[in-house]
Amino acid sequence: MTTKVALVTGASSGIGEATALKLREAGYTVYGAARRVQRMQHLTELGIRLLAMDVTDDTSMREGVEKLIADTGRLDVLVNNAGYGSYGAVEDVPLQEAREQFEVNVFGAARLTQLVLPHMRAQRSGTIVNITSVGGRMCTSLGAWYHATKFALEALSDCLRMELKPFGIDVVVIEPGGVKSEWGGIAAQKARAVSGTGPYAPQANAVADSLSSEANERRMSSPDLIAKTIVKSVRARRPKTRYAVGFGAKPMIFLHNTLPNRTFDAFMRRATGVPGKYVPVNN
Secondary structure, eight states: OOOOEEEEESTTSHHHHHHHHHHHHTTOEEEEEESOGGGGHHHHTTTOEEEEOOTTOHHHHHHHHHHHHHHHSOOOEEEEOOOOOOOSOTTTSOHHHHHHHHIIIIIHHHHHHHHHHHHHHHHTOEEEEEEOOGGGTSOOTTOHHHHHHHHHHHHHHHHHHHHHGGGTEEEEEEEEOBBSSSHHHHHHHHHHHHHSSSTTHHHHHHHHHHHHOHHHHHHOBOHHHHHHHHHHHHHOSSOOSEEEESBTHHHHHHHHHHSOHHHHHHHHHHHHTOOSSOOOOOO
16 A cells, blocks of 8 residues: 655644654654754654745745655645734734735645645545634634634635545645644734734733733643644545634634624633723823
8 A cells, every 4th residue: 555645834843743743653654844944853753754844935845845746756635734823903013924924824825735736636636734723713802914814724725625626635624722832922922022012002911911821821732632633634534624623612613603793702802801991001
C-alpha cells in the first residue's frame, strides 16, 4: 500500500505541531512547514520532514510543494493551519496590518491550495483541511480583522468543497474553540499595543486580560485534541464538512445561532469584562 503524504503549515508550535505528530503516528509521511525551521528541529527525530515556508512568500510555497512532490510523487492531505490573531479596534488598526492578517490567514491558505490541487486532481483524491475557528462563526470585541479572515476562510472552504467534489477531493473545516497555545498571548499584546490607550482602552485592556488570564488558560483545550480531530477527519471515508472542537466551541456556536444579536453581544461583553457604556479615558 502506498504511504499517504501530508503537508501541515504552522507546524512549529501549537495545533500545527500536534497535527504533524498525530499524522505521523497514523502512518502518514508528514512534511511540517513553517517560517521558523529552527523551532521544528526536534520533529525530525520523530520522523517529520521539514520545509522552510512562509505563506506570504509565493516562491517559498512553490519550492516547498515542488520538493514534496519530487520526494514522494503525491500529496494526500494539506492542513492549512498557519495563522495569527490581530486584535485592536477597527478605528485603530492600520489597514496595512489588516492586509497582513488577510495575507497570512486567507491568501496564504488559498495560494497553497492552488499549488497542491493539480497534484490532487491528477490522483483523483485528497483532503484539504482548513483551520478556521469558532471565531469564524461568531465575533468578539476588538477582533474584527481576525474574525473577518476566519469568516472568509469558511466561505472559501464552502466554495472549494463544491468545486472539488467531481475530482474526489474533500474539503474539511476545523473550528477550534479555546486552545492552549501562543495565540492568546500574541492577540492580547496586539490589543494593548494598538488600542490600549485612547477611547477604546477599557475594551482593549478587558479583552487582553481575558485572553491572557491564568483562569482562561486553565480552561483551554490541548492542541492534541484538535490534532486528533484532524486525523479523524482525513481518515474518514465521508468526513463531515465541519468539526467544532475544543473548549467552548459547540456551546458558543449554539448560543450565537440561537440568541438575538444584541443579546449575544451583551453575553460576550459580560464574558470578557468589556464595558457596555462609554468609559472616559485620560490620554
